[in-house]
């Protein structure tokens with residue numbers, strides 16, 4: 001899930017899976033999709 005955080009007059013979009021922050025909501029959502037699916041690959 002992507003969460004929004006306001007800091008320094010900028011809204012950041014944080015990937016809850018790994019904690020990465022993006023200033024672009026679309027990038028954050030695209031990252032999150034890959035992040036979650038790659039996470040699933042690691043768990044065996």
Ligand SMILES: [Zn+2]
Nearest residue numbers: 015017018035
């Ligand atoms: Zn992530």
